[in-house]
Amino acid sequence: MTTPILRGTLTPVAADVSAAPLLVLGPSLGTTSALWETAAAELSTRFRVLRFDLPGHGLSAPAAEPFELTDLADAVVALVDSVGGGRFSYAGVSIGGAIGIELALSPAGRRLDALAIICSNSQLGGPDGWLDRAAAVRAQGTASMVTGSSQRWFAPGFLPRRPDRASQALDGLLTIDDESYAKCCEALARYDRTSRVSEIGTRTAVVTGDVDPVVSIAEGDALAAAIPGSRRYVLADTGHQGHLERPEDIAAIVAELVPSLRTPSDIHAGGMAVRRAVLGDAHVDRATAAATPETRDFQDLITRYAWGDIWTRPGLDRRMRSAVTLSSLVTAGHWHETGLHVEAALRNGLSRAEISEILLQTAIYAGVPAANSAFGVAREVFARLDAADETDQAQEEH
Known part of the structure; x- marks a missing residue:
């Protein structure tokens, strides 16, 4: 297995770039970093915001070889180092949150100032489900995921209420490289850090949506209870794309993790x-x-x-x-x-x-x-x- 090369977008603060802390934002499977845009705009008044794309998503090249989530975490560190390195905070959604858990459990955890795990868990679903999805995407393409994703991703009523945001996410799914999506599914099938999350020593927030069908409130509670000193948040009327459905709330939670930012x-x-x-x-x-x-x-x-x-x-x-x-x-x-x-x-x-x-x-x-x-x-x-x-x-x- 090889470490993928991730690409992203760095948004500096308006003031002195060198003095601002770095915040890395991780996306969910089948989406691009564009879904972070509204929350990133809020956060860029305090942070240098680095949004990255998964392999075969957005700016990142398709994956040539299989990879693990630990490889994606290593790729995030390499991307951070490419923009100056040093300490950073991290917030990720779904697979992006799982990457954050990997970062916190790796040697890079010593560099993390804060970690926000959003609509994610130490294990996401069962292996069989991910392997079935990988096979379906290889056979029928990511277009076959649109209907299921529209049901999993958003709270009831979000589609008619915010068709612009919902269509942005679902249209983006059609642009994802099929094989890279499948490889992400296979990496998630092998991912399970349930026995190790108690080792996380980073200042952490666990955030879930109250109607998320992927990560339930009870699962979020269990994850937060397992991570020493973590903060727990449940977003009302929110599904699996909390950063898209509630960008202002997510931005406030992430910013609050670093109190020194508030003068x-x-x-x-x-x-x-x-x-x-x-x-x-x-x-x-x-x-x-x-x-x-x-x-x-x-x-x-x-x-x-x-x-x-x-x-x-x-x-x-x-x-x-x-x-x-x-x-x-x-x-x-x-x-x-x-x-x-x-x-x-x-x-x-x-x-x-x-x-x-x-x-x-x-x-x-x-x-x-x-x-x-x-x-x-x-x-x-x-x-x-x-x-x-x-x-x-x-x-x-x-």
Whole structure:
């Protein structure tokens, strides 16, 4: 077996290229590095982004000989060395994530600053399935994979919602070299690092889609549990191409793996944007205007730590964060903040019925008196919003 030669695209940051850390992005089988384009644009404000293609995919030449995933990992290191070498972070999808696991378990693992394993696992499917697919592609070409891939790759509704992105992926499948695709399948049939992932010492994130038919939530949980200290993320309404379906979320997760990339001003700006989105401009403007020399540092602390560090994390969506926040506030009896976050929960997409269910749940775990007080606060918020709506409607009619 020989090590393939991989080709890719390096996108430098706008500032000093030599000072920016290198991030390598690995694709999934049957796709090219073009599917990383939106996430790469987000990440290129912080990293030198190096996207590579698998053998016979995109820019990389077809494979002349069989290879293993360890060979692909070695080829990634050779590509990194060709653009300057040194330390790097890595994020990969499906077979790209498996390559990342190989990197972390190889001597190159000492060079890895961070690893994001996306929609991937220490073993992907069974050997027979991969060998059958290799035979099918050799007999009928990659065109025979389009229907199955459209079902595996995307969450239900993604095709009609984003036909541009879906067609980009499926059309690209038709351009893949059949024999190289088959060789990738055969390499995956021999791939199994389940017994070794506990050896990974790199700062790691494990990311799966909630409706991914290839790597289930339970499989992602097991992988994360096996990798010491790993972070776990599940993306809502996401299939097997998380970097294409949720590029902004993936970019945020990857960037978060290297905290030093976020400057204090970045954290404050990001926190202020989320704070305004959740609480509303009017509330934030009032709080900012009311700040005194004695309270200004406290306002800054809230913006940076509550909103910049916690509410910006991609591990929970804002609906879930609102639900957790309401439960916590009711339990602690913080009634002014409860009213504020009832309105914020509505802004984050929770319905009044869902808010009532959350408060009903707190009656069991925080006590009936606390829930009773919370229902009173919510009733006042709903009444105020209804009155404001009626006023707006009356003004429109006149």
